[in-house]
Amino acid sequence: xxxxxxxxxxxxxxxxxxxxxxxxxxxxxxxxxxxxxxxxxxxxxxxxxxxxxxxxxxxxxxxxxxxxxxxxxxxxxxxxxxxxxxxxxxxxxxxxxxxxxxxxxxxxxxxxxxxxxxxxxxxxxxxxxxxxxxxxxxxxxxxxxxxxxxxxxxxxxxxxxxxxxxxxxxxxxxxxxxxxxxxxxxxxxxxxxxxxxxxxxxxxxxxxxxxxxxxxxxxxxxxxxxxxxxxxxxxxxxxxxxxxxxxxxxxxxxxxxxxxxxxxxxxxxxxxxxxxxxxxxxxxxxxxxxxxxxxxxxxxxxxxxxxxxxxxxxxxxxxxxxxxxxxxxxxx
Amino acid sequence: xxxxxxxxxxxxxxxxxxxxxxxxxxxxxxxxxxxxxxxxxxxxxxxxxxxxxxxxxxxxxxxxxxxxxxxxxxxxxxxxxxxxxxxxxxxxxxxxxxxxxxxxxxxxxxxxxxxxxxxxxxxxxxxxxxxxxxxxxxxxxxxxxxxxxxxxxxxxxxxxxxxxxxxxxxxxxxxxxxxxxxxxxxxxxxxxxxxxxxxxxxxxxxxxxxxxxxxxxxxxxxxxxxxxxxxxxxxxxxxxxxxxxxxxxxxxxxxxxxxxxxxxxxxxxxxxxxxxxxxxxxxxxxxxxxxxxxxxxxxxxxxxxxxxxxxxxxxxxxxxxxxxxxxxxxxx
Numbered sequence: 001x002x003x004x005x006x007x008x009x010x011x012x013x014x015x016x017x018x019x020x021x022x023x024x025x026x027x028x029x030x031x032x033x034x035x036x037x038x039x040x041x042x043x044x045x046x047x048x049x050x051x052x053x054x055x056x057x058x059x060x061x062x063x064x065x066x067x068x069x070x071x072x073x074x075x076x077x078x079x080x081x082x083x084x085x086x087x088x089x090x091x092x093x094x095x096x097x098x099x100x101x102x103x104x105x106x107x108x109x110x111x112x113x114x115x116x117x118x119x120x121x122x123x124x125x126x127x128x129x130x131x132x133x134x135x136x137x138x139x140x141x142x143x144x145x146x147x148x149x150x151x152x153x154x155x156x157x158x159x160x161x162x163x164x165x166x167x168x169x170x171x172x173x174x175x176x177x178x179x180x181x182x183x184x185x186x187x188x189x190x191x192x193x194x195x196x197x198x199x200x201x202x203x204x205x206x207x208x209x210x211x212x213x214x215x216x217x218x219x220x221x222x223x224x225x226x227x228x229x230x231x232x233x234x235x236x237x238x239x240x241x242x243x244x245x246x247x248x249x250x251x252x253x254x255x256x257x258x259x260x261x262x263x264x265x266x267x268x269x270x271x272x273x274x275x276x277x278x279x280x281x282x283x284x285x286x287x288x289x290x291x292x293x294x295x296x297x298x299x300x301x302x303x304x305x306x307x308x309x310x311x312x313x314x315x316x317x318x319x320x321x322x323x324x325x326x327x328x329x330x331x332x
Numbered sequence: 333x334x335x336x337x338x339x340x341x342x343x344x345x346x347x348x349x350x351x352x353x354x355x356x357x358x359x360x361x362x363x364x365x366x367x368x369x370x371x372x373x374x375x376x377x378x379x380x381x382x383x384x385x386x387x388x389x390x391x392x393x394x395x396x397x398x399x400x401x402x403x404x405x406x407x408x409x410x411x412x413x414x415x416x417x418x419x420x421x422x423x424x425x426x427x428x429x430x431x432x433x434x435x436x437x438x439x440x441x442x443x444x445x446x447x448x449x450x451x452x453x454x455x456x457x458x459x460x461x462x463x464x465x466x467x468x469x470x471x472x473x474x475x476x477x478x479x480x481x482x483x484x485x486x487x488x489x490x491x492x493x494x495x496x497x498x499x500x501x502x503x504x505x506x507x508x509x510x511x512x513x514x515x516x517x518x519x520x521x522x523x524x525x526x527x528x529x530x531x532x533x534x535x536x537x538x539x540x541x542x543x544x545x546x547x548x549x550x551x552x553x554x555x556x557x558x559x560x561x562x563x564x565x566x567x568x569x570x571x572x573x574x575x576x577x578x579x580x581x582x583x584x585x586x587x588x589x590x591x592x593x594x595x596x597x598x599x600x601x602x603x604x605x606x607x608x609x610x611x612x613x614x615x616x617x618x619x620x621x622x623x624x625x626x627x628x629x630x631x632x633x634x635x636x637x638x639x640x641x642x643x644x645x646x647x648x649x650x651x652x653x654x655x656x657x658x659x660x661x662x663x664x
Contacts, residue, residue, distance in 0.1 A: 248597050248598060248654060249598065251597045252596055252597035252598040252657070255595040255596065255597055256592050256595050256596050256597075258595060259591035259592050259594055259595025259596070260588050260591050260592065260595075262591055263587040263588050263590060263591025263592075264584055264587065264588050264591070265580050265583045265584035265587055265588075266580060266581065266584040322580060325584070
């Protein structure tokens, strides 16, 4: 089955992907940090038994994976960096397409994640909501009438939902507008950061825009708000791009980036992301005859641990940069 | 007729070209700087009449050329930068292939130049010597039995000969050996400098190696000395290259340079020369399937004034960098 990120989504000139994450805890169980490994393992098994068959998910105990496999899952946003940091009593439920992933015993008992290409908040939410309902048939979730869903971290209390979109914003970055955008969106209850969560440095001009507020707001209102701001940012980015691609300097940068990607023999990930960002811009602008989703797929598969997991070897940095260069040449 | 630089010469993995220059003055005439424009023009005509028919040379009065055409002649080493600086009472005799060029009324009355691809000192000297003999049939040269040929600048007294080779030395440059080489060859009566003469900054790892001594030495001895040192430097460069091209870092640099040259939309001359040097190295090493002489021809035709002369427009720096990028893409 092909992966969720293969195929074009809506607004994919700018919106790379959409993710919905729901945090849930089961009543009468302490939070995972208060459970020992054995109890967590047993709970994970119980949750897996309830949902895997119905949703056709694979049950993966984290301790059965190699380090590159675990880090690769984080690189693909299938698990959180925090989840990757310890495998003890943790499990992952994963669909074939990798579009659904459920972390068991991260900070909460259950974190349902649904990912879609492009801007697809409603569809992604509907799918997460359906899985939530299915689980709710088997388990009673910790819920407070006044607060909503109870979560270990107070910032998730209420809906327990994080909705986010990955945006490619090379033109707004080039005009130096990202810091003012960041402070503007925070007033709208949203946050913008690097693609690997808060505190991560943006690479390849890719930003994660997500809702900050979970308390006192409905899921629909949060999603509508995120969608509105996403569309506004996309419009701003398009205007800035239209101005930018008129310059032969931009055209020069795009084609040089494409030329280097097709030629290099050593390609460090940071440089790769910088170059691939320009190529994505060129692809969307019609200067280069490749599809933006091909670039997106390349960005995912060329991350360090994902390369190591794919070749099944523990390549060191230099070997991996050589392997990356080789694979990029073959694919472009 | 195809140009002299089209075609492979001996040792052309390293030796780009060979040049012989003979300075001669006609007895009973003051040096050019002591002649007025009218007398110089008349003298030029007289010399032209004596040789143009026999050698099939074109007689070109410098004042009939545009500025880009004049600078282009200097870029191609057909005239000296000094000769390009003033056109008053100066003329050039030029063969179709541009392999023979005779400057009239530069600092001396006559400067015979013969250029050949690769290492070809004896052949180039024989050709220059033949032209010298032909002129000598019609004119008596200023000659002193003790000093030899008399020239305006004392550094040319004696043989009046400058023999030089253009060398491509990327590996010796990369190992930082050029300054020690420079001091070594100066003890052997030779000098190494950039391709546009003493004081010029080397571009594209190209150096001009020439004889310094003209007094108290025969032409043959000077040429033999230059040839011996050239072959030694070539051997050193080959050893350094063999070591260098083993590294994937070098391969990476070569292919990136090739990728950029084939992709860029703006290509400043300095960057062009740096990139093309790497591509020449890659071509000689068999990594890239193009001939070194193709690279050499490109280096000549992509110089600033040569581009302007070819398109027949006075392009400014930016326009020319765009034109260069376009032409390089087409040719590679």
